Amino acid sequence: MTDISQNAAAEQSVPAGDGFGTEPAEPGFVRIQGKWQRVWEELKPFATADSDDKRPRKYILDMFPYPSGDLHMGHAEAYALGDVIARYWRQQGFNVLHPIGWDSFGLPAENAAIKRGVDPREWTYANIAQQRESMVRYAPSFDWDRVLHTSDPEYYKWNQWLFLKMYERGLAYRKDSWVNWDPVDQTVLANEQVLPDGTSERSGALVVKKKLTQWYLRITDYADRLLDDLNQLEGRWPSKVIAMQRNWIGRSTGADIDFEVEGRSEKVTVYTTRPDTLAGATFMVVAPDSDLAGELVAGAEDAGVRMAFQDYLEKVQKSTEIERLTADREKTGVFTGRYAINPLTGERLPIWAADYVLSDYGQGAIMAVPAHDQRDLDFARTFDLPVRVVVDTTQPVTGAIPVITEEDLENHAAHPDEFDPATTGTALTGEGRLVNSGQFDGLSKVNAIAKIVAHLEAQGLARKAKNYRLRDWLISRQRYWGTPIPILYDREGNEVPVPEEQLPVRLPASEGLDLKPKGTSPLGGATEWVETELDGKPMRRDTDTMDTFVDSSWYFLRFMSPNDDTQAFDPKEVDKWAPVDQYVGGVTHAILHLLYARFITKVLFDMGYVSFTEPFTALLNQGMVLMEGSAMSKSKGNIVKLSEQLDEFGVDAIRLTMAFAGPPEDDIDWADVSPAGAAKFLARAQRIAADVTSVPDVVWKTGDEKLRRQTHRLWADAPGLIEAFKFNVLVARIMELTNATRKVIDSGAGPADAAVREAAEAIALTLSLFAPYAAEEMWETLGYEPSVALYGWRKADPTLLVEESVTAVVQVDGKVRDRLEVSPKIAGEDLEKLARESTAVQRAIGERQVVNVIVRAPRLVNIATKP
RNA sequence: GCCGGUGUGGCGGAAUGGCAGACGCGGGGCACUCAAAAUGCUCUAUCCGAAAGGGUGUGUGGGUUCGAGUCCCACCACCGGCACCA
Numbered sequence A: 001m002t003d004i005s006q007n008a009a010a011e012q013s014v015p016a017g018d019g020f021g022t023e024p025a026e027p028g029f030v031r032i033q034g035k036w037q038r039v040w041e042e043l044k045p046f047a048t049a050d051s052d053d054k055r056p057r058k059y060i061l062d063m064f065p066y067p068s069g070d071l072h073m074g075h076a077e078a079y080a081l082g083d084v085i086a087r088y089w090r091q092q093g094f095n096v097l098h099p100i101g102w103d104s105f106g107l108p109a110e111n112a113a114i115k116r117g118v119d120p121r122e123w124t125y126a127n128i129a130q131q132r133e134s135m136v137r138y139a140p141s142f143d144w145d146r147v148l149h150t151s152d153p154e155y156y157k158w159n160q161w162l163f164l165k166m167y168e169r170g171l172a173y174r175k176d177s178w179v180n181w182d183p184v185d186q187t188v189l190a191n192e193q194v195l196p197d198g199t200s201e202r203s204g205a206l207v208v209k210k211k212l213t214q215w216y217l218r219i220t221d222y223a224d225r226l227l228d229d230l231n232q233l234e235g236r237w238p239s240k241v242i243a244m245q246r247n248w249i250g251r252s253t254g255a256d257i258d259f260e261v262e263g264r265s266e267k268v269t270v271y272t273t274r275p276d277t278l279a280g281a282t283f284m285v286v287a288p289d290s291d292l293a294g295e296l297v298a299g300a301e302d303a304g305v306r307m308a309f310q311d312y313l314e315k316v317q318k319s320t321e322i323e324r325l326t327a328d329r330e331k332t333g334v335f336t337g338r339y340a341i342n343p344l345t346g347e348r349l350p351i352w353a354a355d356y357v358l359s360d361y362g363q364g365a366i367m368a369v370p371a372h373d374q375r376d377l378d379f380a381r382t383f384d385l386p387v388r389v390v391v392d393t394t395q396p397v398t399g400a401i402p403v404i405t406e407e408d409l410e411n412h413a414a415h416p417d418e419f420d421p422a423t424t425g426t427a428l429t430g431e432g433r434l435v436n437s438g439q440f441d442g443l444s445k446v447n448a449i450a451k452i453v454a455h456l457e458a459q460g461l462a463r464k465a466k467n468y469r470l471r472d473w474l475i476s477r478q479r480y481w482g483t484p485i486p487i488l489y490d491r492e493g494n495e496v497p498v499p500e501e502q503l504p505v506r507l508p509a510s511e512g513l514d515l516k517p518k519g520t521s522p523l524g525g526a527t528e529w530v531e532t533e534l535d536g537k538p539m540r541r542d543t544d545t546m547d548t549f550v551d552s553s554w555y556f557l558r559f560m561s562p563n564d565d566t567q568a569f570d571p572k573e574v575d576k577w578a579p580v581d582q583y584v585g586g587v588t589h590a591i592l593h594l595l596y597a598r599f600i601t602k603v604l605f606d607m608g609y610v611s612f613t614e615p616f617t618a619l620l621n622q623g624m625v626l627m628e629g630s631a632m633s634k635s636k637g638n639i640v641k642l643s644e645q646l647d648e649f650g651v652d653a654i655r656l657t658m659a660f661a662g663p664p665e666d667d668i669d670w671a672d673v674s675p676a677g678a679a680k681f682l683a684r685a686q687r688i689a690a691d692v693t694s695v696p697d698v699v700w701k702t703g704d705e706k707l708r709r710q711t712h713r714l715w716a717d718a719p720g721l722i723e724a725f726k727f728n729v730l731v732a733r734i735m736e737l738t739n740a741t742r743k744v745i746d747s748g749a750g751p752a753d754a755a756v757r758e759a760a761e762a763i764a765l766t767l768s769l770f771a772p773y774a775a776e777e778m779w780e781t782l783g784y785e786p787s788v789a790l791y792g793w794r795k796a797d798p799t800l801l802v803e804e805s806v807t808a809v810v811q812v813d814g815k816v817r818d819r820l821e822v823s824p825k826i827a828g829e830d831l832e833k834l835a836r837e838s839t840a841v842q843r844a845i846g847e848r849q850v851v852n853v854i855v856r857a858p859r860l861v862n863i864a865t866k867p
Numbered sequence B: 001g002c003c004g005g006u007g008u009g010g011c012g013g014a015a016u017g018g019c020a021g022a023c024g025c026g027g028g029g030c031a032c033u034c035a036a037a038a039u040g041c042u043c044u045a046u047c048c049g050a051a052a053g054g055g056u057g058u059g060u061g062g063g064u065u066c067g068a069g070u071c072c073c074a075c076c077a078c079c080g081g082c083a084c085c086a
Helices: A003-013 A028-043 A073-091 A107-116 A120-138 A153-168 A219-228 A239-249 A275-280 A291-298 A303-318 A321-325 A374-383 A406-413 A445-458 A571-577 A592-606 A642-649 A651-660 A675-691 A705-723 A727-747 A754-767 A772-781 A828-837 A839-845
Strands: A057-062 A095-097 A172-182 A187-189 A208-217 A252-261 A268-272 A283-286 A334-341 A348-353 A365-368 A462-467 A487-489 A495-497 A531-534 A537-541 A582-586 A619-622 A625-627 A806-812 A815-822 A849-856 A860-866
Touching (some): A028 A651, A028 A772, A057 A073, A057 A571, A073 A120, A073 A582, A073 A619, A073 A642, A153 A172, A187 A208, A239 A619, A252 A275, A252 A445, A291 A303, A291 A348, A365 A374, A642 A675, A651 A675, A651 A727, A675 A754, A675 A772, A705 A727, A727 A754, A806 A839, A815 A828, A828 A849, A839 A860
Parallel strands (some): A057 A582, A283 A348, A582 A619
Antiparallel strands (some): A172 A208, A252 A268, A252 A462, A334 A348, A487 A495, A806 A815, A849 A860
């Protein structure tokens, strides 16, 4: 017995063409993948059909990748799941737009350029080429004729156009303010890019505050709409994302209230959500870094106060974000030497400066009500300021009770000391009724707010007000690899927009520029580029580039007419396709990208360019791919390389594993799943197709009925499963059908039976969502022309969905005691009779007395007993 | 602290208020083989029992219901987001 003969035997044991041979050097799937890639390239089965196509349309969009290197496991999951949806709709007879592009501006290219001395362009486009090649192998059904790169001038030209349109409407503006500064990347960051611990999302550096003149987009003008329109997305977006967006926008409603200040002609306005507690305001606090604080202190008589304030202000400005944001740190502050007058009680309130009040929220000043606000209470206790309870929370108000009774008043008098915030240190923030508030005593919170605001409003001392946590979107970046901001400055420093016909303002070559972070834009070094002219007048270009989130905030529109060089997008095409029917991507973009894209969509709606106000009708967030319980990272050394997985198991097995692992929004721990198991199943499915001996036009209804029933139940259930994103369940159902078909082939009606072919075809058609190569191969084996992806799914035959018999369960006191095979049409009384006759049931009832019998024919009988 | 989510076998996970654990992974047994691999068949929540059969069981405690993994209340644990935003 020689090695050679062993090999020959092994090869013969594998059915020809199943693609899963035993040669370790080149697994069968390699041949299949190459084969079908060539076919698809020629056939272009996934090109979006022309505008005269009569089919209904679906726009299925995957978040486009950043070309930071080759594709990784996270991409593999996202694109596998998005492709299931795209392929499904195509097989449901829809004309599907499923495009891909690259989000190719951004810092990593620049940092790589600095590190290795290469052009960011080269680095970027080399990575794109590599990702594209991997993507083609991975075989999502993209329309490869619509690819875009945001770093192409043909794309970023329209970024600049968008900026100018917004500038015209006053939605893009420059302002001088404190910004988040990343000392490592040497650039400003949007609020959204600063992590909760005060570090930069990108570099991890501790973010500091710096005062700079920067470009902003007026997203706060859209805060109400961004918040309210979330209601439309309810049920179609993950509730988690909706909640995060609501939270981020952070709308609060209350009132602005004016306070007289001694020795100052102008009043000071504060914002509060609790006007009902006004009588409990015992001091006022202003943000130390506000202009107001400086001005108040300047007017203080005591020089010691002024010096103390200066010291405090310096200390505050030096403290880092991370210190400032530490939740329960000691309250700090200084007295400004000035007093305000409580408009309700006429009391003198000392005005303090403290950094727990933020200069850029509300009015930068608050009325402090220590009894009913924990922060104010902490401050009052630290500096020994008075605390006065004005809401009795000992008897919470349900509903809106307008006036108190005599009895209630007595309860107030008996107000127990153990609730006094001054002693307990716990502010009373609950509902209650007003006390110590003069004419407003006895009112509930809701009524008190309305009455007190109305009372002050009548005197011109208050107005209803709204505030948002959301701030305007800072888009200037002091970096090279981004869209140049299309603004010029004349000799006097006035802003002059670049005329639209001069767009794009192209990035100058990086050659000769110092890209190293130095606090100002590298473009400043491109003298010939910066110094330009307009209408014969010398001009200097703005040297900053735009936040790359601008690029990705409208790319979904560009996909509808990617090669149009006369406009950003073709409104006719947009009318046809948009908004996106299904968006697929990671939850990491739950706030930033999605909020910005929603904002820009509303802006374009207002400008009349689009007819919808929400860009993404439905959103699916896939989970992350983990390894042994944690996110893959270099430092943990637990990175699973996609390319290696594909080499070992093949594309189909990896894609199938992603879909079968669990619900798409759950994380996948790669250590818990089995690509080898998926590969085994795919081989099994392909053997089914190879075993079929009947011809394509065989008459199905002559086939084995039991198998036919199962096939048709799959056809009945599959669409619902996909539309509910239960991909894992559909895969399980395909596996069940495969197992059943195997049994019929081996020990039932045999491989020539018509039902076997019908089942095999169903397996190929449904499997094509998950494993396109294997499905094409099966489809060919079964005698059809490619591509299986273009064959419509079949409809279930309703007569085959009616069971010939069902299992009825008989319970006694809720416990299953017997199972009966009955007709699905059995009458209730017949079923009950059968159930009572069952020996197992009689044994279970024993001596007990039957008190109730529930019959749900034909599935269930439940007999309730008592002793 | 606030908001959102999740708790089901050894593991990933199924389950319109009606048979808990589909499907798969892992594990056991068997067939084929000189043998192994591959493939196919089969068993696999747990406890008692030789078996027949029975008890228990979906984070904990209550409740609604003929019937609860599923609905309601309270609690515990874990995960995610936000957090001095007045």
